[in-house]
Amino acid sequence: MRWIGLLVALCAATSAAAEGVLPGGPPLDARGFDAITLGRRMDTYDPAQVYGVEEFLPGQRSIWKDASGCTRATWEQVGDQICFRYEDAPEAPVCWVYNVVEGELWGWYQGRPDSLAVRLVPGDAVLACDWLGT
Secondary structure, three states: OHHHHHHHHHHHHHHHHHOOOOOOOOOOOHHHHHHHHOOOEEEEEOOOOEEEEEEEEOOOEEEEEEOOEEEEEEEEEEOOEEEEEEOOOOOOOEEEEEEEEOOEEEEEEOOOOOOOEEEEEEEOOOOOOHHHOO
C-alpha cells in the first residue's frame, strides 16, 4: 500500500514538473524545514532507491552519508531554497526547494521543476562515520 502512495505522489510531482510548477504549495522556509528535520535522520530517496542518509543537528548543521562516505554540512535559506555547504566542497552549495506533498517531504534541485525529485523519509539507520567513532 505504501508504494501506491509513493506512486501517486511521484505522478503528482511529475505532472506538476511538466507544467513548470512545483507541487505542494509554497516552498518550505528555514523554520518549516527545521521543524520537520531537526533531530532526525532522513533517508533520501531518488525515484529508484535510497542514496543517502542525513542527520539534522541543532544550529542548521547536518551530517550526510552516502556510498562515498560522511561529510559535515551547514545549511541556510537562500530565497526559496535550502542550501547546504558540505565541508568537502564549501564553495559549491547544493540547493533544493522543499515542499510537503501528501504528507511527505520532497525536494527539487535548485527548485527546477524539471529536476529529478527526491523524497526525504525519517529513518533509523545509524550513521557509521569513522570520525563519529561508530
